[in-house]
Amino acid sequence: MFNNKKFNGNKFKYAIYYSLIIAIVIFVLNDYINGMKSERIEYSDFVNYINQNKISEVQITKDKLLITPKEDSGGKILYTERVNDPDLIKKLDNAKIKYGGMPEENSAVKNILTGWVIPFLILAFLGRLLFGKLDKKMGSGVMSFGKNTAKIYAENETGVNFNDVAGQEEAKESLIEIVDFLHNSQKYVAIGARLPKGALLVGPPGTGKTLLAKAVAGEAKVPFFSISGSAFVEMFVGMGAARVRDLFKQAQEKAPCIVFIDEIDAIGKSRDGNMSGNDEREQTLNQLLAEMDGFDSSKGVVILAATNRPEVLDKALLRPGRFDRRVIVDRPDLKGREDILKVHIKGVKISHNVDLNSIAKATPGAVGADLANIINEAALTAVKNRRNEVEQNDLEEAVEVIIAGKEKKDRILSEKEKMEVSFHEVGHALIAALLKHTDPVHKITIVPRTMGALGYTMQLPEHEKYLNTKEEMLDQICVMLGGRSAEEVKFSSISTGAANDIERATQTARSMVTMYGMSDKFDMMGLESIQNRYLDGRPVRNCSAETSTIIDNETLKIIKKAHEKAKGVLLDNIDLLNKIANTLIEKETLMGDEFMAMVHEYQKENGKEITVIEDSDV
Template identity: 65%
Template sequence: MNNKNTEENNNNGKKQNSSMLYIILAFLFLYAFTSTKNFMTTDEITYNKFLSMIQEDQVESVIISSGEIKILPKEDEDEKSNRRKLLYTGNVEDPNLINLLNEAGVDYKAEPIQSNFMSDFIFNWVIMPLILFSIFRFVFGRLGKKMSMGGPMMGMGKSNAKVYKENDIKITFNDVAGQDEAKESLKEIIDYLNHAEKYIDIGAKLPKGALLVGPPGTGKTLLAKAVAGEANVPFLSISGSNFVEMFAGMGAAKVRDLFQEAEKNAPCIIFIDEVDSIGKSRDSQLQTNDEREQTLNQLLTQMDGFDSTKAIVVLAATNRPEILDKALLRPGRFDRRVIVDRPDLKGRIDILKVHSKGVKLGDDVSLEEIAKSTPGAVGADLANIVNEGALAAVKNGREFVMQEDLREAVEVIIAGKEKKDRILSTLEKRIVAFHEVGHALVAALLDNTDPVHKITIVPRTMGALGYTMQLPEEEKYLVSKEELTNQIMVMLGGRSAEEEVFNLVSTGASNDIERATQTARSMVTIYGMTDKFDMMALESVQNRYLDGRAVRECSDQTSTLIDEEILSIIRTCHENTRKLLRENRDLLDKISEYLLEKETIFGDEFMEFVFEKYPELRLKKGKRVDSDKDKKEEDIIEV
């Protein structure tokens, strides 16, 4: 009963406010109309013109007041159909004016002073202040009421979350590949949203939130949508940056509005992408962002306050979990951390299958080969490779995507397109050829290195004048000190070949030197692979899911010793690489001349030169080459 009376009172109040607003608007319209009308029907003239009109018998009547003289001109024959304009001029207190009016036979009268004064006073000091006060009270009263209730002011407090209804989301777990562990962690949330009663009966509570953590492009947003699609519940999606506003308090208002909207659509899923925009750790530094901290505090309060029985799950995604506030990660808010990491070989194959469903593939396509040639690639990279392969097939006038289209797509992603207009001189071309063969030859002669797949001296748009592609035989999760040392020697093989053959040092090895130095630094500071520092941690990895940048955690004196140890590793590898190439100078010259003639050679062709000199290596490294060769012959036959 009380609620009903309250609702009736609110409705009556709204009607009264509306009536008051209509009265004010009507009065303002009437005043504007009267002012406009008077302005359009009056005109000012000079006093000299007024005297001339009296002498020329053009004045019918005159009204004299203290400040002005109103003049009604006589009506012309041509203007009978139009309304005459009332003229006026200033009163200069001419003592001869009355005599002139009498001589011309003009009617005149004086306007009472009190009537003008009273009307102006009432209008300017009574009516207009009342109107302005009423407008101020009506407009700002309504805005203040909205602000006090936590509602949106002029749309700035609206969350603007994109709401997907149950039937709008067509994505399921079948559309997400390569993340089996992540899907397994989220299945309980789906089951709870669909069968909440069996969990409530046993006393279990639904996890309020799950944090999806992983590198960019691994499918965190796609996985969140798949959860909503599997559970068949509404999905409210918003980015963390949308909460940050110019005015303090608006971000918190958006958080409140978001959870109010979620309660209306419960059971549902709230997804906050890039939650680190508002969830950054609060600290005691002088430079703080009050708006962001207020928004974070409101998010923490809302996650604590909503009823878990309403089946509202908050999913959030980030690739910087280390900067999130500890209060946001505690149990009761984000109860689970779901790692959405880079897929392994099997995961990449499954992802390629998903993204190639709607693509016409030729009979020679091997998705396994493409997956092996893209270690470290995420779902977005693999989707791009499939699309680039389809574009290449259309460009070449094919009806199906062939294996060579996908191979070319991988190379385009890694090194860019072929730069056919870049013409190297004869000497530069020879240097590039010996440089690339130096890499490949060191990789072939050392143990525990990835097999060479392709060598080319065709320039690419990303700046490479040539490159050597190695493909791992299998996924590796542990790397030994010997393998890392061999990797450094392979990286230094290009510069070492230039020094042995041409006795020069060029700029072509800049990227090789950078990668070799970084590998040696990691051996010293992170992996504990030197005797000088034993297993002492000298650096820690920051932003693991982004650039993986390492931050040094040691004194300046120790940093000097670290640099000396890194230099020692690089120098030893450099000397061993030059020695290895010097002992196999005949192979280096022979393969380089062949590469200069062909411009591009594949791993089986290259390894035949090596097996010719070292037949015993065929037993160690020939199995992979023979299988690649057979596979290539089958592809040619099928085409």
Template identity: 60%
Template sequence: MKEVKPPKKSYLYYYGIILLVIILLNAFVFPTISGRYVKDVDYSTFLDMVENNQVAEVEIENNYINFVPKDANDKKMYRTGVIEDPDLVDRLHDANVKFTKIVPRELSPLMTFLISWILPLLIFILIGRYLSKKLGDRLGAGGASPMTFGKSNAKIYVEAQTGITFADVAGQDEAKEALQEIVDFLHNPSKYKDIGAKIPKGALLVGPPGTGKTLLAKAVAGESKVPFFSISGSEFVEMFVGMGAARVRDLFKQATEKAPCIVFIDEIDTIGKSRNAGGYGGNDEREQTLNQLLTEMDGFDPDKGVVILAATNRPETLDKALLRPGRFDRRVPVELPDLRGREAILRVHAKKVKMAGDVDLNAIARATPGASGADLANIINEAALRAVKFGRNIVAQEDLEESVEVVIAGYQRKNAVLSTKDKLRIAYHEVGHALVAAKQTHTAPVHKITIIPRTSGALGYTMQVEQDEQVLMSKEQALDKITTFMGGRAAEEIIFSSITSGASNDIEQATKIARAMVTRFGMSEKFDMMALETVNNPYLGGDTTLLVSSETAAKIDEEVLSIIKSCHEKAIQILEDNKDKLHEITKYLFEKETITGEEFMDILTGKTTA
């Protein structure tokens, strides 16, 4: 059983305890001397007690007179202030009071100097170091003093720590081939120098998130067996102006000392943005850091074996000076893997997991078009977690297929309660998609239909899986895709003569395809091959910007609407012509909740009956 540790108490809790202890000490311990409580009295009371022979002993200090009464039952010690009284000694002598004067011990000149000058200075230095450490922690300097703020935070991985080679990177054969030359140069620089060739100073890895850019950089270092410096672009940018430039200088200084080596700058777009696009002034910290990076890349000799690798998913924002020959000479695309690449990636990650002998990774690869390497690794891990959840020690095909659906649509909402009416409507909606897809020529086969709600918000979905990798999309395929998206709403209109919000995502996807056909694919007779829209950030969402006037934009909307209406009418016609099958398949899906593509096609072709 895992031990549950109690939460740590805040510093205010301990400060409160210390304050309470001090108060108790002041109240009960410090006011006592030799077990007696100290009572302050005025000087006249002291004289009266002396004359009445009530004082047993007196101690005279510089500022106070402490005296003890003769009464054994009186446990208090009395104290009064010192007043100029020349007759005090005579009074005490006449009253037979034992008295003494306490003279403070004088310190030597050396001790006085140490206490007065050296001790305060030491205390000041210790406080300064403490505050400096706290400031360094707040600013991300790792507890360093302000004198070390210019030091680079680059992590150094040696061969024994990385242990990553090109064998660990799958699905990126072209990228590995482009980087193999760098590895070969670091191993055999002489054959390049003999012919007069120079290795590229830097290589820029460009691609969507999760495609393995950082993994490729580590693999280059692992294959080369040289030190590997890794730093993120954001670590150069701090609150102090000039610190980023200082860290760039320090990074290249360290790299030169440890050459041959590889320096990897992740997310270089943080400091490498175009100086005309950022809108910041000439003294901006980011611009100073970029200028220093450009200077350092010009200044070092590539023959020493220092290779700069950088990664970004926003190459369009980088400064042109950073991309010119002599700096980042080579641009290496790290794109989303194709069908063969996805299968290879799945096999790499499957080696770390116990798999059943009949697992078909090719089927999983075909079901995940557009998935990155990180997505595929997550699918394998989710399958392993599901196998453990159901008490198995190996991963089966059903675990992998369910993990694909988890990544695409989320987990099943088994506790979601749907009314019979809503459940029936969702069943007709999904069968409408599947039936329209099956009755068209340029669509992918139906793989699965389900009406079990998912955590992503989907109340059901129809999964289609291409038999082969699709690189291009024809106009006919685009129109058939839109028509398939319209199938769900069309089924609701035919059966229930009403519409719901369930087709919102279908409408969004269909509109995107129709708009792309008109503005970017040149699939509209009205606009022919005119470029009407450009894509921004293709690796991060693909936002678009119109390149036309408002009048042309209105005509674009009319053309997009015409395409959607035409596909909507086609979907309705397909379902009207196959209304009996729509009812039959929906009844079967309503009872089973989930059916395979084979079951769907058997009912549709008449091989079996629902």
């Protein structure tokens, strides 16, 4: 598609290009047409035509004889080379043939055009074509390494506004003021306020930081420069700094505008501990700091940047006057997830009975990218099942696909393995049902999944929770160890199926000791800190080797207590364990309602309360 905006910005250049191309085409076509209207003959044939009186006229040029025959030759003019024949004029006079000369004024111009100008233009065109392709592959001009490679969106070209961003209301409120300043700067200037120079968007991957930045530009209706931090880092020394200068120069020319630098940690890492004083990344960072100090914020140039590693950024970059605001774009809560699902389900045909609230409850911790993926998976499932609209079970299946992977239909378990997996999963579910501080069971299945699980138990919280008590964490560990405990109670043996349960239980117990102050041994002493909070969130130990040994002992103590508690609950309810596990073997999947109905039915049949061990009993 022809780019009108690009053409309008370079009218003179394109006019020259097109004029040259048209001139070359006309010249070549003229030569081609003239070639079709003429035909070469030998000089001896020309003499025979004179003798046979077949020629009506001859035009004599410097090197050719143009012959007009008497008979119809299809509109063609014959020609032959002019040879040194002193009797030529005499022969023409004797045959009474008209003859004359032809002016040669244009021959010199034609020779220059054919010999020099046209070959030069063809080579220039081929060179432009070749280096243009190299430019695109290298990301910048071959002879202009210092040019910035930011993608520039014109007004409204981002195609995104705040209506397309859901689940981040606090972040949107922080950015609405920037948009309002760009629209109505006079009311802020009147009171003495100044536009924030920059805002840093911080949050986990997939939460919508880039989408928010585009929405700001879309709402403000100003040009939007978008570039990744890695685009400044070049193999040529000084090129990153040159690109920063060029970017800010263009931004000031387009002001008011927004400059968005994605993954700014690629160039904004802290300079502490950097032994080399002339590092390319450091030069780029220094130039960025100088440019952010140097431009006038009253012109309306706003710098937005995104990162999920704010702890590695240089302190000079984060100070007020450069990035005045830090906007947290965190994982959405229950209402936020439901709003995000409503945004992404626009344009998707859905059944009238779809309940997005239940899907939002089933996806705690999911970010916007995850929820968009769930909607797309549900649509694909509906198409696969030859339905014209997405139903609730499609969405529920999509949630399971994202969490555990697709069903692995070619993995057939033996009867013994099927029984072990069944008791393992029912062990998790029964502990969750019989302890007080746990989430309700939503589904139990022994259908293998592609993520490696031979079965799983899904629990869904009744309400959105932001805090966990010590009792809740202890019961969570009991639920995690319930699968292994069921294997021990039923088979008096253990398998490898509890590996992930043990890993998660150990990490939870260790966090209770080192970070949450839930150990009597260490009281409220912090022994670990979180690194890369918005990425993997790995803990870093802040204690001596001797203290680490005590931490291990305290962690083991918590796990042993939880293990014994889980085994005690299952032993006291062994008949219920057997009944539910045998039913699961037959059906392969039990929903939470079916499971709890069996628990209550067992209670009525036995006419007694189900045994539940209190925390104080362990």
